[in-house]
């Protein structure tokens with residue numbers, strides 16, 4: 001194998017965005033692939049940004065659910081008030097972050113369609 005082939009630069013630059021291989025989006029994307037998403041799919045910049053935001057939203061939502069569960073189990077059992085307050089505050093902050101991410105997702109979706 002020649003050195004240039006091992007580096008793989010020439011073939012990589014010609015690959016197309018592979019967003020259609022995710023369950024997220026229907027249809028194909030004509031932009032060139034730029035970023036390796038999760039080390040697997042090669043996607044274009046706008047799709048990479050969108051996927052990352054969706055991931056972050058899911059992670060934050062997951063933490064809100066976990067806090068809800070914890071509050072349900074411990075909220076009325078005389079748990080440390082200070083600690084309870086801190087969890088409630090963290091939950092509020094997570095929800096605020098989630099709202100912000102939703103706004104970013106909306107504009108990322110528009111970007112993808114351009």
Ligand SMILES: [Zn+2]
Nearest residue numbers: 017029044047
């Ligand atoms: Zn794309």
